[in-house]
Amino acid sequence: MNLKNFFEAKSIAVIGASRKAHKVGHIILKNLSEIKYKVKVFAVNPKARRILGFKSFPSVKDIKEKIDLVIIATPAFTVHNILEECIEKGIKDIIIVSAGFGEVGNVEGEIRLKKLIKKEKLRVIGVNCLGILDTYSGIDTLFNPRERMGRPGKGGISFICQSGAVGSIMIDMMAQENYGLRRFISYGNATGLNESDFIEYLGKDKETKVISLYIEGVKDGKRFLNVCKEVSKKKPIVAIKAGITEKGTKAVKSHTGSLAGSGEIYKGVFRQAKIIQANTLEELFDFARILEKGKKPKGNKVAVITNGGGPAVITVDELSSKGLVLADFENKTKKILRKIMPQTVNVANPLDLVGDATDERFEIAIKTLMKDKKVDIILVILLPQTPAITENIINVLNKLYKKTKKPLCLIISGGKFSSKMRKELEKNIPTFSLPINAVSAIKCLVDYHLS
Amino acid sequence: MNLKNFFEAKSIAVIGASRKAHKVGHIILKNLSEIKYKVKVFAVNPKARRILGFKSFPSVKDIKEKIDLVIIATPAFTVHNILEECIEKGIKDIIIVSAGFGEVGNVEGEIRLKKLIKKEKLRVIGVNCLGILDTYSGIDTLFNPRERMGRPGKGGISFICQSGAVGSIMIDMMAQENYGLRRFISYGNATGLNESDFIEYLGKDKETKVISLYIEGVKDGKRFLNVCKEVSKKKPIVAIKAGITEKGTKAVKSHTGSLAGSGEIYKGVFRQAKIIQANTLEELFDFARILEKGKKPKGNKVAVITNGGGPAVITVDELSSKGLVLADFENKTKKILRKIMPQTVNVANPLDLVGDATDERFEIAIKTLMKDKKVDIILVILLPQTPAITENIINVLNKLYKKTKKPLCLIISGGKFSSKMRKELEKNIPTFSLPINAVSAIKCLVDYHLS
Numbered sequence: 001m002n003l004k005n006f007f008e009a010k011s012i013a014v015i016g017a018s019r020k021a022h023k024v025g026h027i028i029l030k031n032l033s034e035i036k037y038k039v040k041v042f043a044v045n046p047k048a049r050r051i052l053g054f055k056s057f058p059s060v061k062d063i064k065e066k067i068d069l070v071i072i073a074t075p076a077f078t079v080h081n082i083l084e085e086c087i088e089k090g091i092k093d094i095i096i097v098s099a100g101f102g103e104v105g106n107v108e109g110e111i112r113l114k115k116l117i118k119k120e121k122l123r124v125i126g127v128n129c130l131g132i133l134d135t136y137s138g139i140d141t142l143f144n145p146r147e148r149m150g151r152p153g154k155g156g157i158s159f160i161c162q163s164g165a166v167g168s169i170m171i172d173m174m175a176q177e178n179y180g181l182r183r184f185i186s187y188g189n190a191t192g193l194n195e196s197d198f199i200e201y202l203g204k205d206k207e208t209k210v211i212s213l214y215i216e217g218v219k220d221g222k223r224f225l226n227v228c229k230e231v232s233k234k235k236p237i238v239a240i241k242a243g244i245t246e247k248g249t250k251a252v253k254s255h256t257g258s259l260a261g262s263g264e265i266y267k268g269v270f271r272q273a274k275i276i277q278a279n280t281l282e283e284l285f286d287f288a289r290i291l292e293k294g295k296k297p298k299g300n301k302v303a304v305i306t307n308g309g310g311p312a313v314i315t316v317d318e319l320s321s322k323g324l325v326l327a328d329f330e331n332k333t334k335k336i337l338r339k340i341m342p343q344t345v346n347v348a349n350p351l352d353l354v355g356d357a358t359d360e361r362f363e364i365a366i367k368t369l370m371k372d373k374k375v376d377i378i379l380v381i382l383l384p385q386t387p388a389i390t391e392n393i394i395n396v397l398n399k400l401y402k403k404t405k406k407p408l409c410l411i412i413s414g415g416k417f418s419s420k421m422r423k424e425l426e427k428n429i430p431t432f433s434l435p436i437n438a439v440s441a442i443k444c445l446v447d448y449h450l451s
Numbered sequence: 452m453n454l455k456n457f458f459e460a461k462s463i464a465v466i467g468a469s470r471k472a473h474k475v476g477h478i479i480l481k482n483l484s485e486i487k488y489k490v491k492v493f494a495v496n497p498k499a500r501r502i503l504g505f506k507s508f509p510s511v512k513d514i515k516e517k518i519d520l521v522i523i524a525t526p527a528f529t530v531h532n533i534l535e536e537c538i539e540k541g542i543k544d545i546i547i548v549s550a551g552f553g554e555v556g557n558v559e560g561e562i563r564l565k566k567l568i569k570k571e572k573l574r575v576i577g578v579n580c581l582g583i584l585d586t587y588s589g590i591d592t593l594f595n596p597r598e599r600m601g602r603p604g605k606g607g608i609s610f611i612c613q614s615g616a617v618g619s620i621m622i623d624m625m626a627q628e629n630y631g632l633r634r635f636i637s638y639g640n641a642t643g644l645n646e647s648d649f650i651e652y653l654g655k656d657k658e659t660k661v662i663s664l665y666i667e668g669v670k671d672g673k674r675f676l677n678v679c680k681e682v683s684k685k686k687p688i689v690a691i692k693a694g695i696t697e698k699g700t701k702a703v704k705s706h707t708g709s710l711a712g713s714g715e716i717y718k719g720v721f722r723q724a725k726i727i728q729a730n731t732l733e734e735l736f737d738f739a740r741i742l743e744k745g746k747k748p749k750g751n752k753v754a755v756i757t758n759g760g761g762p763a764v765i766t767v768d769e770l771s772s773k774g775l776v777l778a779d780f781e782n783k784t785k786k787i788l789r790k791i792m793p794q795t796v797n798v799a800n801p802l803d804l805v806g807d808a809t810d811e812r813f814e815i816a817i818k819t820l821m822k823d824k825k826v827d828i829i830l831v832i833l834l835p836q837t838p839a840i841t842e843n844i845i846n847v848l849n850k851l852y853k854k855t856k857k858p859l860c861l862i863i864s865g866g867k868f869s870s871k872m873r874k875e876l877e878k879n880i881p882t883f884s885l886p887i888n889a890v891s892a893i894k895c896l897v898d899y900h901l902s
Contacts, residue, residue: 022838099806103760104795149836150866163761164806168836169864176866216764242764245771251764251801280887281765281864309554310614313667313693313702314732320696344555350702355550355615385600385619387473413620413732415601415627436731 001193003123003201005093007134007183009069010039012141013060015082016074016098017043017051024097024143025073028131029054031146037138040065061085069093071131071141076100079127080112087120094192095141096126102189103128110191117192124192125185130164133171133184136207142186144168155180156209156292157285160198162187162216163242170214170281178423179285180292182208194219196227203231210288213239213275216252221269228273236291236448240278241266276444283440290430290441291448295407299376300446301327303369304350306381307357307389311413311435312350315381318439324446326350327375336368355386359393363400370404377442378408381435384418394424401429407445411438452644454574454652456544458585458634460520461490463592464511466533467525467549468494468502475548475594476524479582480505482597488589491516512536520544522582522592527551530578531563538571545643546592547577553640554579561642568643575643576636581615584622584635587658593637595619606631607660607743608736611649613638613667614693621665621732629874630736631743633659645670647678654682661739664690664726667703672720679724687742687899691729692717727895734891741881741892742899746858750827751897752778754820755801757832758808758840762864762886763801766832769890775897777801778826787819806837810844814851821855828893829859832886835869845875852880858896862889 012032016025025045029052032041042065043051046058057063060070060082070091072082079098086094101110110127117124125132131141135154142149152174159174159181161167167186174181182205185198195215202208211231218224228237243252244263270277276291278284302324306312316326326349329337337347341361344354351369353361362380369375382393401408410431412422425431432438463483467476476496480503483492493516494502497509508514511521511533521542523533527549537545552561561578568575576583582592586605593600603625610625610632612618618637625632633656636649646666653659662682669675679688694703695714721728727742729735753775757763770777777800780788788798792812795805802820804812813831820826833844852859861882863873876882883889 024838027838100795104797143838144836145838148838148868150868161761163759163764165757165759165834166761166765168759168834169762169869172836172865172867172869174866176870214761216761240765242761242768245768247771247777248764248768251760251767281885282887306616308614308616308619309702310612310617310665310667310693311620313614313699314617314691316702317693317696317699320698326698344551346555383616383619385595385623387475387478387594387596387599414623415625416623417599417601418620418623419627434732436733 001123001197001201005068006125006132007139008137009093009139011042011065011067012039012069012071013042013044013063013067015044015060015070015072017045017048017056019048019051027143027145028071028073028141031140031142035138035140042067059085060091061089067091069095071095071097073097073143076106076109080116083113083116083122092121092123094122094124095129095131096124096191097129097131097143098126099128101127101191110189114191122192125187127189127191129188130167130186132186133181135181150175152179152181155182156207157181157212157288158183158202158205158208159212160185160187160195160202161214162190162195163214164188166214166281170285174285178426179289190219196220196223199231199237200227203234208235209292209294210235211237212284212288213237214242214284215239216242225269225273228275232274236276238276238278238284238287238291239270240281240284276448282437286432286437286441287444290409290445293430295405296449297376297407297446300450301325301374301376302379302442303327303329303372303375303377304379304381305353305362305365305369306350307353307355307386308381308383309352311381311411312352315379315411315435315439316350318435322439322443324439324443330372330374333368333372337365340364356388358388359390359396362393363396366400370400370406376406378406379411379438379442380408381411384412384421385414391421394421397425398428409438409442411435452574452648452652456519457576457583458590459588460544460590462493462516462518463490463520463522464493464495464514464518466495466511466521466523468496468499468507470499470502478594478596479522479524479592482591482593486589486591493518510536511542512540518542520546522546522548524548524594527557527560531567534564534567534573543572543574545573545575546580546582547575547642548580548582548594549577550579552578552642561640565642573643577639578642580639581618581637583637584632586632601626603630603632606633607658608632608663608739609634609653609656609659610663611636611638611646611653612665613641613646614665615639617665617732621736625736629877630740641670647671647674650682650688651678654685659686660743660745661686662688663735663739664688665693665735666690667693676720676724679726683725687727689727689729689735689738689742690721691732691735727899733888737883737888737892738895741860741896744881746856747900748827748858748897751901752776752825752827753830753893754778754780754823754826754828755830755832756804756813756816756820757801758804758806758837759832759834760803762832762862763803766830766862766886766890767801769886773890773894775890775894778823781823781825784819784823788816791815807839809839810841810847813844814847817851821851821857827857829857830862830889830893831859832862835863835872836865842872845872848876849879860889860893862886
């Protein structure tokens, strides 16, 4: 299925465009009017003449130009008619934001749409969805205002998300934390295209390094399994399945109208399809981020370097309880470190560079451990709260990261100052805010590459 | 043990005060010079005449005025002599920041200090510690610059923390997230006062509603058990024990020189002493915050209200897997809600007010569920990303929270805008950034009050 028109549309019509600032049809038009590539935007609303400076057309049929993509944001009962008008105009690619179908019991209305979509071979995202975002082309059909929900910068993670709400909070969080995004698709009830279509399409997308997936149910289990089996050979798929308990499954039904299936069944399908299962929303992106960088560990032996003993102890506990191994340094390494490091530094793993550690001390320690053949992964716990660390540590770490083939990740915890540093480093290095997140991600990386 | 002099010192001498901006002895002096209550600060450094505008004395003995509190930030080998000078001047209350004792193998040096402290009945916090902070009196002896590590506002949580590094990141995080703090004590190697002394003292402190504890080991197990047993009758103690695995235990030894003991032993002690065990640093404060507010649930039946279906499904999964129960609403409640809510709202638990929910729709829903006798706890998942929510929701929620005796907590996830709202609401209502955190905290609250 070719979904290029969605992500590279040169002309877009918003049906249900509104003059009222809080209306979905207003915000979509406004967001589209601000995107940074050359796109022609048309407003469709029979009751208005101009909206946000755009001429408003009574119907999509009244627009003379060719339309690549239509976004429908009108009440549910109007959608079928509008689809028919789109068909008349020869439009195939449509996003239906409108809710009020299967998820509220209007199953009949949704089936009627489904039939039309199938018959006319339309490519439809929705109904009951948030829309799409592509940080490379710049297209942004999301109906949340930009000042309320941030948009992430460019990156290698694509996110396919059944729930618009989960999409909103995660995209917003990605923007805040500086996680890079390639494409985001919220597809709601999957009345037309479904998760398998998107996975297949993004499987072929060069810029997508990892696919993240939030699903409540799948439409066609067999196809899902086959598609994921193929795609997961080329790139990692990380997924969270919502509705894994009995009560959760029930909640799903009244949300996107999906048949959730039991948590156990999905676990089995994920295993078969080599999908990495995330247990929390945080894990979904922690796993995706560490996999995105593409560094492969040769083994499960981790070196921990820190300027704070306590967080290192917690990290060691986490590593041990997840079955990861604390590396035993080579003798050569120990000799070099004992020679260079001050007496207060106990040469062991974790390697505590102590409270007065400078950027340089970190640099020497990391460089030395990069050469150690008994170390597979380097985990640096950096406390920028201490006065001996300068902002130059960012350059130091970026330079070291570029040089090495070994996976290296960072833990930077705290408040304002450390968040700023964490976000800056996240651009290149997988960076985590707490030991548990980093260790879970490392465990995921080791399992993905070595089991 | 009366520790009043530490938290309400009217005259403080900093020994090892330095002119060099990155030195610990400089930052402590600078921070003390900026605190907002009337305190006389003295610099001690034989090589300087003035530091940061303060006259510098060669020795503490040269200061004519009475000194309530001394902070020592000089190299380890000088500390014994300085203690003797303090004794000569009749000073009893001393914080020793200096490291380089038991934790790096200088056991002898530490034992020598210990003997002197015991003989002279000194009250010593440290060695190898970060110091103290009291948001009520204003005292702040921490050696991390304020622009690097935030200081939280007033609140009911006191934090006793063996590790200075863990203290740094958590205090910084508390400031960032608007968690309220009463007192913070970092005590390092516990050469003088230990965790039991602090727990006992804060047990009697009216402003401390909950005690949070990070420990690597305890000095006197029997006393710890007895003290905690007594204090936990009056207020909750939440603790994280670092070094629960074999490797973690080993890491502890080279950090604060504590004998860690196995994780299992501590689990048993915590159970006996009615200490609530946190498994992660996040839980330590998530648990403390929900307990601090003091609302007691009558049962374990939770109502979930949201304007985002997906996050509600995840929350229901979390609730179920932790053994909490989704409340079945009273018939009266269902009738009222069906009458008031729009048709798109499916009256069930979770109660999904759907994407166009306004502040008012939330208000009505919460009010109605507050009156429902079959609902023990209310969990609101609020997505401020949607345009229908205004900032007035803060007032609405604060007002409702004041009125009810039922525990109510919030989940607000996302980026910049939602973080701002979350921090504002956190001042009064326990507010969490992800479902898993809120549900773990509710589980803790239910267990604490009902088992």
